[in-house]
Amino acid sequence: MFLNKNSCLYSRLRNLFPCWFLGFAFLSGCAPQDITFRANELHAASLSQDSAEHPISESAQSAQELVIELFGTPDSPKWPEGIAVAVDMEKVGRAAGPVGRNVSKIERGLYRKHCVQCHGTSGDGMGPASALLAPYPRDFRRGSFKFKSTPIGKKPTHSDLVRTLEKGLPGTSMPAFGTLNRSKEFAGDLDALAHYVRFLAIRGEVERRLILAIVNGEDTNSLPLQLASKVADSWTLADSHSVSAPTLVATKTLEDRLASMESGKTVFLSELTACSKCHGKAGDGQGTSQDFDDWTKDWTIRAGIDPTKKVEWKTMKKYGALKPVIDSSRNLTLGAFKGGATREDIYLRIVLGIEGSPMPAIARKENDNPGITEDGIRDLVEYVYSLSSVKPDVLSDAKGVGAN
Amino acid sequence: MWEVTDVSSPWVHRWAMMVTLLTFPLIWLGGLVTTHDAGMAVPDWPGTFGYNLFLYPMSAWIYGPFDLFVEHGHRLLASVVGLFAIGLCVVAYRTERRRWLVGTCFLFLASIIAQGVLGGVRVLFDARTLAMIHGCSGPLVFALGGFIAMATSKRWHLGFCKAGVKGLGRLAVLLLLLSVSQLFVGAHLRHSLPTWLPSFFMSLVHTHLLLAAIILFVVLGVTILVRLPSNREFREFRSPSNALLAIASVQILLGFATWIANYATPWVELTPWLARYTVQGKGFWESMIVTGHQATGSLMIVCSLWLVCRAYRQSSIAEPRKQTTIESKNSVPKDYQAEAVNIGVE
Numbered sequence: 197m198f199l200n201k202n203s204c205l206y207s208r209l210r211n212l213f214p215c216w217f218l219g220f221a222f223l224s225g226c227a228p229q230d231i232t233f234r235a236n237e238l239h240a241a242s243l244s245q246d247s248a249e250h251p252i253s254e255s256a257q258s259a260q261e262l263v264i265e266l267f268g269t270p271d272s273p274k275w276p277e278g279i280a281v282a283v284d285m286e287k288v289g290r291a292a293g294p295v296g297r298n299v300s301k302i303e304r305g306l307y308r309k310h311c312v313q314c315h316g317t318s319g320d321g322m323g324p325a326s327a328l329l330a331p332y333p334r335d336f337r338r339g340s341f342k343f344k345s346t347p348i349g350k351k352p353t354h355s356d357l358v359r360t361l362e363k364g365l366p367g368t369s370m371p372a373f374g375t376l377n378r379s380k381e382f383a384g385d386l387d388a389l390a391h392y393v394r395f396l397a398i399r400g401e402v403e404r405r406l407i408l409a410i411v412n413g414e415d416t417n418s419l420p421l422q423l424a425s426k427v428a429d430s431w432t433l434a435d436s437h438s439v440s441a442p443t444l445v446a447t448k449t450l451e452d453r454l455a456s457m458e459s460g461k462t463v464f465l466s467e468l469t470a471c472s473k474c475h476g477k478a479g480d481g482q483g484t485s486q487d488f489d490d491w492t493k494d495w496t497i498r499a500g501i502d503p504t505k506k507v508e509w510k511t512m513k514k515y516g517a518l519k520p521v522i523d524s525s526r527n528l529t530l531g532a533f534k535g536g537a538t539r540e541d542i543y544l545r546i547v548l549g550i551e552g553s554p555m556p557a558i559a560r561k562e563n564d565n566p567g568i569t570e571d572g573i574r575d576l577v578e579y580v581y582s583l584s585s586v587k588p589d590v591l592s593d594a595k596g597v598g599a600n
Numbered sequence: 601m602w603e604v605t606d607v608s609s610p611w612v613h614r615w616a617m618m619v620t621l622l623t624f625p626l627i628w629l630g631g632l633v634t635t636h637d638a639g640m641a642v643p644d645w646p647g648t649f650g651y652n653l654f655l656y657p658m659s660a661w662i663y664g665p666f667d668l669f670v671e672h673g674h675r676l677l678a679s680v681v682g683l684f685a686i687g688l689c690v691v692a693y694r695t696e697r698r699r700w701l702v703g704t705c706f707l708f709l710a711s712i713i714a715q716g717v718l719g720g721v722r723v724l725f726d727a728r729t730l731a732m733i734h735g736c737s738g739p740l741v742f743a744l745g746g747f748i749a750m751a752t753s754k755r756w757h758l759g760f761c762k763a764g765v766k767g768l769g770r771l772a773v774l775l776l777l778l779s780v781s782q783l784f785v786g787a788h789l790r791h792s793l794p795t796w797l798p799s800f801f802m803s804l805v806h807t808h809l810l811l812a813a814i815i816l817f818v819v820l821g822v823t824i825l826v827r828l829p830s831n832r833e834f835r836e837f838r839s840p841s842n843a844l845l846a847i848a849s850v851q852i853l854l855g856f857a858t859w860i861a862n863y864a865t866p867w868v869e870l871t872p873w874l875a876r877y878t879v880q881g882k883g884f885w886e887s888m889i890v891t892g893h894q895a896t897g898s899l900m901i902v903c904s905l906w907l908v909c910r911a912y913r914q915s916s917i918a919e920p921r922k923q924t925t926i927e928s929k930n931s932v933p934k935d936y937q938a939e940a941v942n943i944g945v946e
Binding site for chain 2: 231232294295296297298299301303305308309310312313316317322323324325326327328329330363364365366367368369370371372373375376379381382481518527529530531532537
């Protein structure tokens, strides 16, 4: 045949093989790459200056190696031996690895299927699509999460994470995966994903602390396990810090609620709460005080870099930094509440604050300390709820009382 | 009068149309496989969970997980398309007089087989990069089927006038090249790898947007060109031009919708509705929009090719308009003769 091994055409095709391969590689953007966790160079760069003696990449890489020893790789995650288990590793195993089903039809790779595009393999919030999103996807490695039922400084509960996965965050790129729960086949997916997010957060926080130790020249022999244990414990204790909102069902009369809203408006505009400084007097998010979130401050202000000056923050781009963006105050009149739009959700946001963002927890009146009473908080919730352009119940009859 | 250049059995055209029309839903299903990341829902190939592809229990397929349903369905439909392509080759071999067209039919069959093998290798090696190439070449195979359907149509046999719209051919080729490039960039975005840097993905998105703007511009150029008063007599370009304008418009809308379905709108505070909009992960309509955007892209390629064929087919006819006569009437089926005369009278 014309394609026998001695033919001219055969030899030409054979010689062209490298060109074919390169052509395909060009068409596909790049050759196949191993999926690995990315070292946290940005954190290392925010803690120390790059120098020939102590290159940033080296300290980040050293910490990365220690963490891989403890927690494994993206395809084969493991839990450090000798410390209390803070996640369900069977579920972590199902969420990790490449997407697909095994011969028993059990699905795995849930994280790469649903999350990696934005949150990245390491949970660093630097997935391929991240730079185009506003706000940027969450970096799990600080162990900080915004919408939860625990106070600032405490880890979110497992149900908090599942809730965010299920309901999504309105007005952001975070999808609601509640549809998965409707199918029997995918019903356990969100639970598995929440465990994997916990796993990545614990892993990432241990890595950050190890980088700090390495930069400070501490002995890292037994440190990784100690740090892992400490971080894992903080996650295990999350449930004990959980706060639940009182039931705020609208049982009052319309007159009572109008009075409550008026009272809430006073609280909103007061110096004590200073809500209007960020959210604006009309609650439209046009306040004078606007700030960056903690994820940005981490590598800018805390590292002596002005996030408003491009010349300064641009030096961190090579370590994976994305352009600093102001964490704008919510326009309360739009009715878009990321953490949930019920009165109970708003109550929790006011009482607990939003971790990592400029939104603080409200100062409660305790003993002789100045602050807002429980009734005042409820009035404030009623007022914020009334500001929304969407008034699902009787409040729609009371328009005009809200923002103005 | 219009020239009748060559005539073959209408059955080749019928088979070609059938295979091409079957290839489009195949592209849809392939798109759904990508949207639902279902490429590895069946971990073996060419079988399905150890069964022969055609013997996999129907109930396990229909009532199984959605990703398995989509992936196995994609394989089954691909096999059906392959079988019909074999039929096309047989019919073309027996009835078609143009040997180059018979060769093209066999090339079409070979490309379908190669596409199937590529999809299989993607599964065996679990290689997302191969999935990307599979996604790029699928619409090209579809376009090849479309080309065979065009080359066997009555219109092709009748030929076209010689003096055509000046510059349209080059514009059509440019549009075809742009559409194929856009397909490649789109396939990259759809199959992005977790290892990619955000800056790379961002540059791909910007390239995709830029190409979309250029394509729209070229499509508008084509539309204006074929509607110029001086080109009024060349009605044969109206249909591809109209189709391109319609598809490009739909495609732009689907592009915006795809972004919103995947990542929400960038202008969340524009209206309360946008601010409250929550992206639905793997929602039905979201999947349809995203997949529809990809499938419409392949239609864009076929329509560009349609315009290219009409533009260059016309200039390949030797005789000038209104001076040609129907030759070899005995070899022309009656229906072709009638249509040729009717068009000539116009």
